[in-house]
Amino acid sequence: MKKTIARIAIAFAVAVGGVVATSGTASAYGTGDCTYSKQRTASGSGDTVILQVWRCPDGHDYVKGIISGSASASHARVWLDDSINGGSSWTARQYTTNSSRSTQTPQNDLLYDGSPHKVRACGDTSGHRTICSAWY
Incomplete structure (x- = not known):
């Protein structure tokens, strides 16, 4: 029953064009068959934030x-x-931390499916001001 409800919730979110956390291995991204499409970058205080699509x-x-x-x-x-x-x-969404000077969100867990949704990457290090990429 729980799996059925979860599948319905994911299907609904995909149908309305949202950002959805997926189970990972079932996603096409997880298979390695995806191609790099776009990148948005922002910098500040020596830090660089990148949104990859x-x-x-x-x-x-x-x-x-x-x-x-x-x-x-x-x-x-x-x-x-x-x-x-x-x-x-x-x-x-997909908040990730690391004690080192760099980190990234999980590589196969975020599905982005367009309008009306927009997505951007934001981050900071060592108390520096938060920086964000442009919206995609």
């Missing part, structure tokens, strides 16, 4: 957030923001 044969786009801090940085945090109103408000 991967186009997959299943017809979906998958996104990943990456942060790389300056040589003296530590305690990296990166997450993906999801907005349905052009960025006026958003929900943070």
